[in-house]
Amino acid sequence: MVLTRFDLAKYPFVLDAAEEVRRLDLDIGNLENPALKAILDRAENRIEEALRNSPPEVSYRPREEDVEIPSFPVAVILAAASGNDYIKRRYALAEAIRAYKLLQDEDEKKVLEIAKVFNWNIQNVKKIIGHRRYDFALSFTDFLRNAKLFHEMEWKLVNRMLVKGKVYLRQREAARLLQEEIRRRIEERLRSDVRSMLPEPVLRRIDDLKRKYASRIAKAQFQDFPRQVVNEAFPPCIRMLYDAAKSGQHVSHLGRFTLTSFLINIGMKPEKVVDLFRSSSDFNVRIARYQVEHIAGQRGSRTRYKPPRCETLKTHGLCPGPDDLCKTIRRPLSYYGKKTRTLKKEVSAN
Amino acid sequence: MDTKSFIQKRFSEFYREKASDIEAPRLIEQREFGFLLFKGNVMVRHKSFGTVEALRSFVKQIVPAHAYYSTAYYEAPEEKMENKGWLGADLYFDIDADHIPTECGKIHDRWKCKTCGFTGKGVTPETCPMCGGKTFENKTWPCEVCLESAKSEMVKLVDILVEEFGFSPDEVEVSFSGHRGYHVHVENEVVKELDSVARKEIVDYITGVGLEAALHGVGTRSHVTSSGSSGRGFDNIGWRGRISRGAYKVLSAATEEDLKNLGLKEKAVEKILSNKELILKTWERSGPWQPIGGLSKDALQAIINRAVQNESAKIDTVVTTDIHRLIRLPNSLHGKTGWLKVVFPTSEIERFDPLKNAVAFKKGEAKVYVDEAPRFRLGEELFGPFKHEKVELPMAAAVFLLCKGAAELVE
Structure with missing residues (x-):
């Protein structure tokens, strides 16, 4: 099964961002080009949604593929250029939560396609074991990589149905684990320093955004520990x-x-x-x-x-x-x- | 000749002949090796070998009391720890009698408080009863009961690794440690890059830590559906199956004392004992997961807890989560016993006899003065008990007592 443009608008992170920007002839240095304004606006809006919504979540806009697909890599560039860890983390999480919600009701074969992007060893199963119905069987190493930091007892390996190396999951659970994978992938992409490559008006947009949400950003940082050991x-x-x-x-x-x-x-x-x-x-x-x-x-x-x-x-x-x-x-x-x-x-x- | 030099000489003779039995660990060039020397108890670490021949001739040359290599793979194993470049590590399990409650009660073990010198027999206490000190010197003894207990823990572990974790019996390598326990080693690309946190989750699975029976649909009515809940539940998989098999075993073998030990009230104990046949029958007919008549929720939970305790494998949790661990080299001698670390296939677990298969010294005799030693077996022969006596013993028995510090060499 191949992912359509419709799917890519839902899950734009599966594409190689740099590749996508090149394919669309989106010149990072030329983001102020008026033809690209819609894309730039939506990119900025994606980040703003991440900062504004609680819990953070980017909205899904169906039937707007031409803007939805390219605005994702542009938003990644903008968030990276913010140079602010809170914005980066929050944005990655918001995109990941968006994907999680969409994946919960997604066609199972599409879920498998997305999982394949992350090299998961996963199969579709239709099984009722004991008291529960399961949709997927995932290798325990892929499970652990993503679930090991979850707090809830139901995510502990010891409380999972584990058979011959496979953890049995319902679709919602598989989507939740993919959320982690997606969040990490986006966070990795946000590490690059792109500020020097961006034109002044674009940088101004980022700085405006930072100013607008300054109190939120400051509050998040206030949650760090006091300077003196107590x-x-x-x-x-x-x-x-x-x-x-x-x-x-x-x-x-x-x-x-x-x-x-x-x-x-x-x-x-x-x-x-x-x-x-x-x-x-x-x-x-x-x-x-x-x-x-x-x-x-x-x-x-x-x-x-x-x-x-x-x-x-x-x-x-x-x-x-x-x-x-x-x-x-x-x-x-x-x-x-x-x-x-x-x-x-x-x-x-x- | 003093005792230490004598042991070292025997080790030296052994390695001259048998160092060729030492095999190369997978990707030998990426492993760190470490050796504890007889002289001055010095640890030589951060060694690496490109070939197994180089390793063998090094062992022959330095004659270590203990030889180790890393479960980890490194870019540069000879570098200092921070520059080694960790590439991954095998999955490793250690089962040692020290961590298992055994039927012998460890009556053969001695401890001595490092603070006040107070001594005692059996399991080392947490704090010294005399001075409250927390550090002790230990003299342990590898008795047959201890070794059997360790083996049965290993059987459970291997079963979990094969059935639940899906490793093939061929990639699960089991070995006798050469002292009081067994090792289980899994070399598999899939587990190589797991970090400590992920390995801790594997440890918790095996030891049953954090297990909540309700999440396996056990003990609560709300989880029960019509399917899979009939029959004894023995063919259920994963912990769900282990709990049902274990709980049935606990219940059917339970005596009054057992149930009281589980913390059940007298009334509950009485009720269970007088209805036992009926409870087991209900279980067989409608499955273990229905609240069973005559068995309160608390009682069922207590029985489940005991079942989890029985079915889990008692491994040393620290070893498995340590991704830089040095482990004993197969076919090398253990300096505390003069026995070999022996690798054997999982199909041989039942038949494996450590007190026979791990014996290294098969020729000659030696005269020793034994301070004190309980009765022990090596191969088919029984020795002791000894107390303050001079005896001439076959070399394996003599070296064992000398290594254990239970005897001195007699010129």
Whole structure:
């Protein structure tokens, strides 16, 4: 089955964006060309919809293929040129959610076509196993790549029907997993720096958009952690590990990882974290520095590690028992975020 | 000659003859190798070999107490960790008696508190009963009961890997660790690039962590449809099937004590025991997932929980999620026993006898003074128990006791 222009308007990300721009003779440097105004307007509008709608979602406009298809790669260029992480993330998510909604009611064969674009190992099945009807069977590795960060218990592999390497899914679930794949693909495309290639009037459009939604963007960034480390806002698990490390008590490997990644993520300097472990009986400054810097993403894979989820900490006996705030979160870092915000409010109320 | 030099000499003789049994791991040039030396307990890491011959002659030359290689593939395995360039890793599982509750109660194991020196037998406590210290020195013993328990966990693991994860029995490689457990190794392009988070999900599947029976349609009426809910549910697939088989087993074998241990109230226990035949019959007729007369929801949940515990495989969760792990090299000697790490096909699991198939030293005798050792078997022969005595033993038994630190060499 081939995807028609009608389909491409729904799922424009399956096309190679650069290729599409070239094919339409869309010159990035010449976006102010009046003939292309409709496309440019819709591109800007796609981003605006992402910023305005909550949850973020770009609208679907049927029977406007001539604008819908090319406006997507142009919007990607505009969002990339914004140079703002919040706009980029929000836009990628909005396009992905749009696709998710469309895929839920899509012809199953078309869903398979889209999945193929991402090299999924997936088949159409019509099966009732036990209590449920399933539409697709997806290889467990493709499943894990996309579902591993979902919180809900129903997305844990252990709670899925897994048979001979295949996870059974309903169409809505397959669409949800594709949403993740699509979001990542768009985010990747947004990484390139295209600002210098764009003409002044186009750049002005982007800056206007940024100005118009400045308060939203600022609010999103405000949700970051305070600059100073706030010890009083540590969750019980981190408090326990922190005290143990400070007093030189034995802390398990995973415990050290949890504590280190937590402190790095709330903005503690790696040297300070290394110092924390100095009273440990097996302290070795070279090894400790290496490990801390590795977790901070300054070495090795270059990814900054996040502390494990509460569920994982429970599995490994590192959760000393949740307090009331713990019951509202799933990760130690969210606890810290919430707590610092309430502490801040208390301070300003005093 | 001191004990250590004696062991090293035996290892050296062994490798001179048998280093050729060491085979190249897949893509040997992308693997990191590590060796723990007898001398000074030094770890030589970040080694790499282009050919298996180079690896063998290195082993012959340095005679390590332990030899390891990485589950990971690297662009430059000899570089420091941050410059190695991780390309992927095999999927690896470790089942060690340390992580399994066994029937022997580990009565043969000793622990000593590193803080106050207090000693005890059996499972190492979390904190020292004398001083509250948390670090211990351990002396463990690979007893047959422990090894059997580890093997049965491996059987469950292999079954899950084949039936649920879809690996063919040929690509699932099983081995005896040379000490107290078994390893299961999967080399497969599909799993190579999975990160730690994804591997943790695989671990949770195998250990049943986070499993919610209701999501498998178990124990709630709302999920039940007419199809698939009749019969005993034993042919159901995935965890749904494992829960039904396991719960039926738990229920049909349950004694009063078992049920009380599950945390059931006295009344519930009585009700279940007096209605057991009826409950099992209802189960067989209308399936396990209908609320069964005589079995309250809580009781069913408790039985399901026990079933999950029984049917899950007790693996060392840290090993599988570590994507830079060094693992023992097959056909190399284990420095704590003088036994071999032996790879064998899954079809041989039942017949495999670690205390026979992993024996390396088959010639000669040695005189040793045994401090203390429980009765043990090697091959067809039984030895001990020994306490403060001088004995002449076949080489395998002597080296084993020396490696375990249970004996000293007698000149």
